[in-house]
Amino acid sequence: MIEYRSVGKTFPDGTQAVASFDLTIPSRTTTVFVGSSGCGKTTLLRMVNRMVDPTAGQVLIDDVDVATQNPVALRRSIGYVMQHAGLLPHRKVVDNVATVLRLNGTDKKAARERALEVLRTVGLDESQARKYPGQLSGGQQQRVGVARGLATDPNILLMDEPFGAVDPIVRLELQVELRRLQTQLDKTIVFVTHDIDEAFALGDQVVILKKGGEVAQVGAPADILARPADDFVASFVGLDKGGRSLHVEDRDGRKVVVDASGRPAGVLEG
Numbered sequence: 001m002i003e004y005r006s007v008g009k010t011f012p013d014g015t016q017a018v019a020s021f022d023l024t025i026p027s028r029t030t031t032v033f034v035g036s037s038g039c040g041k042t043t044l045l046r047m048v049n050r051m052v053d054p055t056a057g058q059v060l061i062d063d064v065d066v067a068t069q070n071p072v073a074l075r076r077s078i079g080y081v082m083q084h085a086g087l088l089p090h091r092k093v094v095d096n097v098a099t100v101l102r103l104n105g106t107d108k109k110a111a112r113e114r115a116l117e118v119l120r121t122v123g124l125d126e127s128q129a130r131k132y133p134g135q136l137s138g139g140q141q142q143r144v145g146v147a148r149g150l151a152t153d154p155n156i157l158l159m160d161e162p163f164g165a166v167d168p169i170v171r172l173e174l175q176v177e178l179r180r181l182q183t184q185l186d187k188t189i190v191f192v193t194h195d196i197d198e199a200f201a202l203g204d205q206v207v208i209l210k211k212g213g214e215v216a217q218v219g220a221p222a223d224i225l226a227r228p229a230d231d232f233v234a235s236f237v238g239l240d241k242g243g244r245s246l247h248v249e250d251r252d253g254r255k256v257v258v259d260a261s262g263r264p265a266g267v268l269e270g
């Protein structure tokens with residue numbers, strides 16, 4: 001479990017990124033921070049592994065304040081996946097993944113074996129593992145980024161807009177893949193995005209943020225859609241202009257669900 005208790009962050013230049021933030025993130029679930037640019041998502045995410053230290057309040061992992069932990073050891077014990085995969089271009093894919101393990105003291109052979117195993121988990125084979133990052137597509141590079149985040153089998157995986165730089169179709173594929181991985185691996189995932197559809201697709205718990213890390217609403221996607229807290233949330237999730245409204249039409253005895261613009265979204269069963 002990760003807990004934010006009255007957490008604030010003011011950067012040395014006086015920018016207040018987060019005013020006062022409280023949240024509990026249950027273990028083995030996916031929590032998504034979603035909000036527009038500059039609302040403090042990345043700052044909040046990075047407080048978990050001490051890439052950013054709060055200037056007020058506490059962040060606790062399983063009841064232990066991260067401020068009491070060695071930052072380097074903490075960072076190595078938590079998976080981190082960033083937007084542009086962040087791979088070393090002159091090192092083969094397998095070595096990019098093995099590097100984290102080597103830093104943790106795993107010997108070379110075991111590190112390579114584990115790297116290949118975790119690359120297989122994210123859908124990459126041995127021939128791709130032997131390539132350099134630049135020889136892979138953007139979507140494949142992101143898979144390598146995820147593999148690297150998972151290499152040490154951390155309990156917590158932090159993901160900062162990991163699918164932001166790939167095209168929409170690959171992005172959907174990666175979302176499906178992450179959901180599959182989550183069922184298989186059971187990690188505590190904290191995921192940052194500014195895309196509400198992505199947040200709803202991935203989050204067990206979705207945290208909609210306003211500027212300064214202010215929480216507009218926290219909840220399961222269906223609950224947010226059913227009961228948006230205010231007009232800001234309704235508009236952010238696309239309820240205000242009928243963007244998500246669906247209705248049922250009878251077509252040859254089948255109940256077809258149709259969106260506001262008349263496009264079919266599916267068929268009602270039962």
Ligand SMILES: Nc1ncnc2c1ncn2[C@@H]1O[C@H](COP(=O)(O)OP(=O)(O)OP(=O)(O)O)[C@@H](O)[C@H]1O
Binds near residue numbers: 017037038
């Ligand atoms: N090192 C820093 N020094 C000063 N201000 C910072 C620093 N890092 C972030 N900020 C500011 O803090 C606020 C929150 O930034 P943060 O990156 O957490 O937002 P975000 O929601 O992740 O945005 P984006 O989606 O654009 O990445 C912004 O106003 C940003 O400019």
